[in-house]
Amino acid sequence: MIDLRSLTVFVKVSEHRSFAKAARDLGITQSGVSNAVSRLEERLGGTLARPQLHRPLRRSGRGGH
Numbered sequence: 001m002i003d004l005r006s007l008t009v010f011v012k013v014s015e016h017r018s019f020a021k022a023a024r025d026l027g028i029t030q031s032g033v034s035n036a037v038s039r040l041e042e043r044l045g046g047t048l049a050r051p052q053l054h055r056p057l058r059r060s061g062r063g064g065h
Helices: 004-016 019-026 030-044
Strands: 049-052 055-059
Touching (some): 004 019
Antiparallel strands (some): 049 055
């Protein structure tokens, strides 16, 4: 079963294209965002988001448009 909280976190990461900005918006730590996305990726069996230093987040092919 997919955890609704993890899905909500992933949606915010996608909207902001940033783990840090999503964390600020959600009022949680950046590691909390990372953990939530990791849990969702485990449940779905693939990579959804690829954080990159100093560049906006890129969604993988499974993570969106």
